[in-house]
Each structure stands twice: as structure tokens, then as C-alpha cells.
Amino acid sequence: xxxxxxxxxxxxLEIDRPITMSDKFxxxxxxxxxxxxxxxxxxxxQFDVTIEDEVFQKLITxxxxxxxxxxxxxxxx
Amino acid sequence: xxxxxxxxxxxxxxxxxxxxxxxxxxxYTQYFDKDSVRDIVxxxxxxxxxxxxxxxxxxxxxxxxxxxxxxxxxxxxSEIDLLIFVSQTPDYRMPATGVLLQERLGLSKQTxxxxxxxGCSAFVYGLSVVYSMMQTGGFRKALLLDGETxxxxxxxxxxxxxxxxxxxxxxxxxxxxxxxxxxxxxLNSDGxxxxxxxxxxxxxxxxxTPETLEEKVVDEHGNIRSEEHxxxxxxxxxxxxxxxxxxxxxxxxxxxxxxxxxxxxxVFHQANSxxxxxxxxxxxxDNSKVPASIEKFGNTSSVSIPLTIVSQLKDNLAExxxxxxxxxxxxxxxATAVMxxxxxxxSELVEV
Numbered sequence: 001x002x003x004x005x006x007x008x009x010x011x012x013l014e015i016d017r018p019i020t021m022s023d024k025f026x027x028x029x030x031x032x033x034x035x036x037x038x039x040x041x042x043x044x045x046q047f048d049v050t051i052e053d054e055v056f057q058k059l060i061t062x063x064x065x066x067x068x069x070x071x072x073x074x075x076x077x
Numbered sequence: 078x079x080x081x082x083x084x085x086x087x088x089x090x091x092x093x094x095x096x097x098x099x100x101x102x103x104x105y106t107q108y109f110d111k112d113s114v115r116d117i118v119x120x121x122x123x124x125x126x127x128x129x130x131x132x133x134x135x136x137x138x139x140x141x142x143x144x145x146x147x148x149x150x151x152x153x154x155s156e157i158d159l160l161i162f163v164s165q166t167p168d169y170r171m172p173a174t175g176v177l178l179q180e181r182l183g184l185s186k187q188t189x190x191x192x193x194x195x196g197c198s199a200f201v202y203g204l205s206v207v208y209s210m211m212q213t214g215g216f217r218k219a220l221l222l223d224g225e226t227x228x229x230x231x232x233x234x235x236x237x238x239x240x241x242x243x244x245x246x247x248x249x250x251x252x253x254x255x256x257x258x259x260x261x262x263x264l265n266s267d268g269x270x271x272x273x274x275x276x277x278x279x280x281x282x283x284x285x286t287p288e289t290l291e292e293k294v295v296d297e298h299g300n301i302r303s304e305e306h307x308x309x310x311x312x313x314x315x316x317x318x319x320x321x322x323x324x325x326x327x328x329x330x331x332x333x334x335x336x337x338x339x340x341x342x343x344v345f346h347q348a349n350s351x352x353x354x355x356x357x358x359x360x361x362x363d364n365s366k367v368p369a370s371i372e373k374f375g376n377t378s379s380v381s382i383p384l385t386i387v388s389q390l391k392d393n394l395a396e397x398x399x400x401x402x403x404x405x406x407x408x409x410x411x412a413t414a415v416m417x418x419x420x421x422x423x424s425e426l427v428e429v
Contacts, residue, residue, distance in 0.1 A: 033237060036312055041355045044319045054315040061329045 001073070004067050008046050012038035021063040047073045079264035080332045083208045083410065087257030089218075090422030092146035093387040094138040095374065096129040097428045100228075100243070102375075108234045122350020126243030126375035128228045129429075135164045135224030136174045138246025138429055140181055142396055143222060146248045148183070152218065154183050159210055159219035160190040163199040163379055165407070166226045167192060178222060187389065190218070196274070197406025199206035199412050200247075203264040203384040204402075207251050214253070217298050221249040225378040230276060234292070238309050243375035247383040250405045261333035261356035261415035263325050265319045267409045271367060273313050274407040278304035284420045310428060315407070322413075323360055329401075333388045340366065340415070341398040346405055347381035391423040402407055 010019065013030040025031055043049045048073040051059075059065045086425055101124060102118045103111075117239055118124060129138065139162065147154065160182070164174035175190040184190075189210070195202050200223050207219045224246030228279065231238040278289035289304040328345075330337060345353055350371050357367050368389035370381070382402050398418045404409035 007364075031117075033311060037120065037315060037351055040312060040315050040319070041351075046360070050316045050319055051245060052316060053310055056312065 001070060002066060003071060004046070006062070008042045009039065009041050009062065009065070012042045019062060021061065021066065023062050024060055025058075025065065032039050043069060048076055079262075080329070081205065081209075081262050081264070082333070083212050083260045085255050085257055086208045086211045086251060086253055086260065087417060087419060088204075088252045088421055089252045090146050090424065091247060091249050091383055091387050092142040092149070092424035092427065093217070093245060093384045094141035094145070094427035095127040095243075095245045095272055095384070096133060096138070098128050098130065100126045100128050102240050103343060105240060107231075108239070109236055112242070112302070113236070115206050120349075120351050121240060122371050123240060123375045124372050126228070127245060129226045129244040133429060134168050135166045135225070135226050135244075135246055136178055136222075138164070138226075138244065139222035139224040139248060140178060140246075141427050141429045142246050142424075143178070143182055143220060145247035145251055145427050148380060148421075149424045150250060150251060150422055155185055157182075157184050158188055158216040159207065160184060160188055161193060161203055161207055161219070161221050163191075163193045163195060163223045164220070164225055165194055165196055166224070166229065167376070172304055175222070182220075186400045188378065191326040196378050196408065197348070197381070198410040198412045200382045201262065201402050201404045201412035202264060202410070203379075204249070204251075204414060205264060205412065208260060208262075210254055211251060217252075219251040223247050223249075223383060225380050227307075227376070227378050230307040232292070233282050234301035235295070235306065236298065236300055237311055238307060239374045243377050244378040245374060245377040245384050247380055247387065251382060254318075254419075256419045257419050259328055259333070260261040260414065261335075263329040263332070263413045265321070267410045270317060270409040273310045273317065273409060274307065276305060277308050312358050313346050314348075317409055318348070318352060318356065318405055318428040320361070321409075321411060322356060325411060325413050326360065326401065326403060327391065329415060333415050335399070335415050339399060340349065340391075340401050343367050343401045343403070344385050345403050347374070347385060347404050348376055348406070366385060378406065387423055388426055391425075394418050394421045394423060396420060
């Protein structure tokens, strides 16, 4: 699932280079509110997950985001 | 559960009016650089909007639309027994703008007239109220007037909202006739999400003061607005739409025993192209059944559904069409309807 998540995340932000789980994603040049919309769409489409903004704001690294997505996806199954 | 149905009430005709002034979004660059503006325009799909000048209110756009509709359909004004004005940009705090429009349109003093205060869900909500009152049999004809000057609400210096909103006004004439058959509505509210789209000050909870009018930098991106400008949490609005709208549509289709395939058109509130396209794909809808006017008029709040019908479906509504209308937004408030359009008259778009 982690690989699928990373691909989905990179596609949403239009990132071509490798990224690491410890990256603080808000530091990426590609991070902005438009990329955020794509990320919301990808998480819904590919993981059936939505994350309310209040929780999302506390997620700092790519890993934080992955863990939250994995937790919510698991809760659905 | 607010699931309701009506029989023998329908929309005889629709007209829309927009301001003449076209704002080209690619050139709306006085506060932001051209490259980031282009990115926003391409993602949201909003290329142009209409802005009303200071002396034109929502009511003026509705008035122009109503006059056009009355003339086109040769309506006897004395038969209009009900006028409902839906807007969040009325002329005054009081009196109700609907009452002023009764006078301006030359309607009788026996006309019932009032306002409804809702945003993007308001056209569908307004129709549900008009249909309810019409079904009593006590009203001959009704005018639903729906107008917004959202361009005045949002700060041009807040990139989250500066490129989205436009102005417009519509008039719908509603009548009773067996030919319309059944109409179904689902009406919903979630006040726990009041802060997602909000003008925080200038009402009675937080009255207008010099401080509430003061423009401030509000985030790390340097966006600037005052407490009396509109604020929107776009991410949570999108989350809300994903969670609630497909569910509501399925609920109404089931309640009305309507097959998705039997619908001719799905007319959604025009929020932005990215979200609307995603919603369309999520629901697996055929592109040709989902008209869009967002490119030309932007997000006009409650006006966007009827404005899309007037501007995009004028030549497609001959004979009988089964339509799904769905509005969602500020409140949060959302409403879905399934109804038949029977030779619905669509007036030429009016420019004011």
C-alpha cells in the first residue's frame, strides 16, 4: 500500500523525483492549495479516504500522511 | 428525513441576467503574479466572470430577468400570487428585497412576497418552498427570483477566493399543470460546518466596526482579507462534497424510484471545474448530460444552477426532459431535486 500511496501522492502534486517518507511535504515547491485539491481527489478515488482539515493540518511528514490514510482505510474494511 | 414529493407543479420558463462587465481571470493579476494566476485559472476552469458595478444589486439582475420572462411568456402580472427572492446579497437588512420587487414588477398587493437566505443550495431549496405553496392550490403563478453579487463578498487579495465568484440573477415562473407529473426533493443541513464558508462580521453576532473592516494578512501565504470578507476552507468544502453529495443523489433516486440512466441532464452547482469534474466522474455520469457554465460565469452561488440551464440548455429543452438539480455550499446546506421540464421556455440571456 505504501508504494501505491507514494505514487498517488506524487501524481497529485506533479512531483517526478524520488521522495522520502521523512520529508515535510509543505516544504515542497509543488505544495499549494491546488495540489491539495488533487490530493483530496486521489485519496478519495484510490483509498476511499477523506481527512478533515483540522486533522490534516497536524500531519507534517509524508509518513504522517501515509499513516493517517492507512489507519482510515483499515477502519473502512 | 427531509424527503418530499409534489405533483402537478413545474417550471414554465426561466430567464437569467448577468452584468455586462466581463472579468478575464487570466488578466486579473493586480495582486498576484501571472504564472500563479494561470495555474489557478486552469485548475478551477473559471476563465471569465461577470462583475456588477456598485449601483447594480442582485435584485436589479433579478428584476431584468423577470421583466424579460414576463414579456416572453406574455404573463398576466395580476396572476402572480407568490414571489420568493433567494439571496445572501439583498438590497437592505430590512425590508425584505422580495417585497420591493413586488412593487417594482407591478404585482398586486395581494401577492405573497418574502426572502430566503441560503447560498449555493438556495435555488433548489427555493423551488421546494414554491412547490409546497403552489400545491395548496391557493396560488395561480409564482416567481422564484434568485440573485447574487458574490463579487462584493470576497477579497481580491485572498487567492483562495479571489478568482472564483461572479454575479448574476435569474427568474423562474412556476405554475400548476398535470403535465409536470411528480417532483422530488431532498433537503439537508449541517450547521456544525458553519465555519467552512463564512462572512464572520457585519451581522448582529459580530457587528461592523472599524476593526472588522480592517484588511489583514491572514496566513503564511500572505492572503489578505477583513472579517467582513468571505472566507472559505476549500479543502474541507471538497471533503464535504465527496462525503455528502453522491450519497444524497443516491438517496433521492431511490426515494423517487428513478433510474440514473432515465435522467436527461444533471445540473450541479458550479463550484469549480476540478471539483465538478471529479464529482461527475465519481458518479460515472456521461459528459453530455452534465452541462457546465463555470468557464464563462464562475461560481455565482445559488444562481449557478439556473444560469447553467439558461446558458447551456436553451436549445435542448423542447418536449419533456427529466432533470436532476443539485446545490451545495455555505451552511453547510445542500439540496437535490428530480423533476420534469415540459417544454420549458428559456429566454435569451439578458445583459445589464
